[in-house]
Amino acid sequence: MTSDGELIALVAAGSTEAFDLLYSTHVATVGRYAWGVSSSRQSAQELVQDTFLTLWHNAGRITLMTDSALPWLLATCKNHSRNLGRAESRHSRLISTLTQRRRLAESMAEEPDAPMRWIHDAIDRLPRHEAMVVHLCLVEDMAYKDAATVLGLSDTAVAKRLQRARTKLRKDLANEDA
Structure with a gap:
């Protein structure tokens, strides 16, 4: 042996x-493991294929710690x-982005002012000072400096309030997309 x-x-x-001998010896165990860490049969x-293909390509560089x-x-x-999970996640985010863009384009075609109303509604939900x-x-x-003068604030206070508001708007708009 x-x-x-x-x-x-x-x-x-x-x-x-x-x-072939390594494959036939270990494919069942690797297959069961792959079932446990994957989202589908495919x-x-x-x-399993990628694992054994990696074995084939890297056999000269493999050092086993056990027998x-x-x-x-x-x-x-x-x-x-x-790696597959990261690729699926990127694919899912891309599909989501494309879906959002399609919905936005459709809403603009139906009612040109709808996207801006949506944004203005989100701004209206912010605290008054933001x-x-x-x-x-x-x-x-x-400009921040001019807004600071109008509001009687420092440039830094305007920048901080705007930063907080942007964070809240991103969350609010993301929740509406969900």
């Missing part, structure tokens, strides 16, 4: 038979799962 370490050395030399199958390749295979599967700063600086495009 050949050890996993010896089989990996043979895979590094190009042995498909050694790869994702699990993809993780078994299984810990390395499971760690590799977990890393691929994280809404005034937003209106002067963002709607009227007034």
